[in-house]
Amino acid sequence: MFKFYESPKLKFSIVILLISWMTCSSCAWFQEKKEKTAKELVNEGINEFNNGNYEYSINAFEKLKDWYPFSKFAVLAEIKIADANFRLKKYEEAALAYKEFTNLHPTNEAVPYAIYQNGLCYFNQVDTVDRDQSSAKTALDIFNRLIKQFPENIYVNQAKAHKKKCLKS
Structure with missing residues (x-):
């Protein structure tokens, strides 16, 4: 009896078919979607952030930082990742x-904002008087830094108000 699957022609045909399939599957024509541009990722991140989808926002901004680290949007992505974590109450x-952000971009115009928000991260972790007050001390130090370095900044008055609350706790 003839065994069809043992035929050398059939084996050769199957090998050729597999090679063809593997070659075609790697072609750009068969790819699902091309990578998003930096502009598309920043728009996606901002839209998700504005819609309250902070985890998705972080994901888009992380991709932006990873795929386009030298993009003009990479710095914005860094601050928006911090903002999204803040909104998620992931203060640490x-x-x-x-x-x-402040260490990597000391001359950026958003540094006073980043310092203020950093202080708020610790301020929001201040518990009652009977607990460890290291968060209050850290917040106080950060607010003092903002007041000293940027005395004319719009965040100074808010920092002073939070500073008073830190001293009371």
């Missing part, structure tokens, strides 16, 4: 991101 992550 937000504080770290704000601090990193």
Whole structure:
């Protein structure tokens, strides 16, 4: 009896078919979608942020930072990731991101904002008087830094008000 699957022609045909399929599957014609541009990612991140979808916003901004680290939008992505974490009440992550932003971009116009928000991260972690007050101390130090470095900034009055509350706690 003839065994069709043992035929050398059939084996050769199957190998050619597999090679063709693998070649075609790697072609751009078969790809699902091309990578988004930096502009598309920043727009997506901002839209998600404005709609309250902070996790999706962080995801879009993280992709932007990873895929386009030298893009003009990368700095914006850094601050928006911190803002999204702040809105999610992930204060430790937000504080770290704000601090990193001020260290990486000391001359950026958003530095006073980042310092203020960093202070708020610690301020929002201040508990009652009977608990560890290290968050209050850190917030106080950060607000003092803002007041000293940027005395004319719009965030100074708010920092002073929060500073008084820190001293009371």
